[in-house]
Amino acid sequence: MATSTILSLTDQIREEVTCDPIPSAHGHARLLQLVDELKLAIETPTETVLRLIYQPPENAALRTVVDLGIFPLLVRDGQKDGLTATDIALCTGADRALIVRLMRVMSALGLCTNIEPEIYRPNEKTIPMTQPLGQDGVPCIYDLTVPTLTKLPEYLREHNYINPEEYTSSPMQWAVGQSQFEWLAKKKRHQALFNSYMSSRREGKPNWFDVYPLERLIDGASSHPEAVFLVDIGGNQGHDLGRFVSGYRSKPGRLILQDLPKIVSTVDRTGIETMGYSFLDPQPVKNARAYYFRAIFHDWPDHICQKILLNTAAAMDPTYSRIIIVDFVLPDTNAGRMQSAMDIQMMSIGAGVERSKRQWTELLASVGLRINGIWNFSPGMESIIEVVPALGAPVNELD
16 A cells, blocks of 8 residues: 555545536546545555455345345335334345345445444435436346356357457357347347336436537538438437437438338337438438437447448548447546446447447548547547548448
């Protein structure tokens, strides 16, 4: 333990809080980073290793507590005096001794307060566990990923530690015999949980067009009545386009939602055209002002992303059109824990990738495109990447 390091980090934390008592999203991320560094500086190497070793039991306990419905119970009945382990056991049907053991973990994780022996009270961290983010996210992600993650070391060993790059032979396909989309399609409850969780992750966050300077697209956009302003590719039910219509009623051109025919066939949104389309096929909408992808590319390895990008680039006007990508852009050094872990998760369930700035630059350059700007609200959330053709670079099929 280096005392000088601890004192330096403490001073930096004090300065952050003093200078910015209500921190911006970037300031908040910086403060969290400093706190993590401080914890690592205080921990002995042995304490760090042991903390990491015993993360799986914490996740299993959390998954069980969510199944038992304990968090809603605490919020409903435990606000004043808390709930005893006996109270929780009677309400859930679980054994009291088991409740005590599970709730030790929940208290240690900060998800409730253990005010007296075997008495638990909700706190501010309990609330999100009763909402879709926790209540739906925990069982969905746990059930979707854990069976594969437990076998990931074996998969990598059996495949000579080759980086997974084929969706059809991803670790999940190898471990459970299905891709993530096949698994979700056959488990309707988990598909609903997944949709709810993904929606909740974005709740309260600014829309992409609130972070990205939209005048970059509006200025110079064609006023022709048939001109297409924005194509949302793989946009599912059109939630993003719907929010865009609400925010910009005087849109400067047509808005088109593209996804597989069975997905868009039921979509009926004012001001939005629908089109059945797979992004693995040539793009039929030519010379749009912007082609928009949200959380698409992280699902796929580079060679699939290259095909998607080539299909799009071939439809672009090289001096007028833009590609707008909303996805994580990891820093090239010292990436955060959540984003780094998500990268391993995406690799496991579909040979996908959470890419760093360097990886995005290289991927786009491989198909004759370049980054024209990156914007984000918070380093811990997705960024908006504006992409344009690298003029002079050929846009054609890869060898």
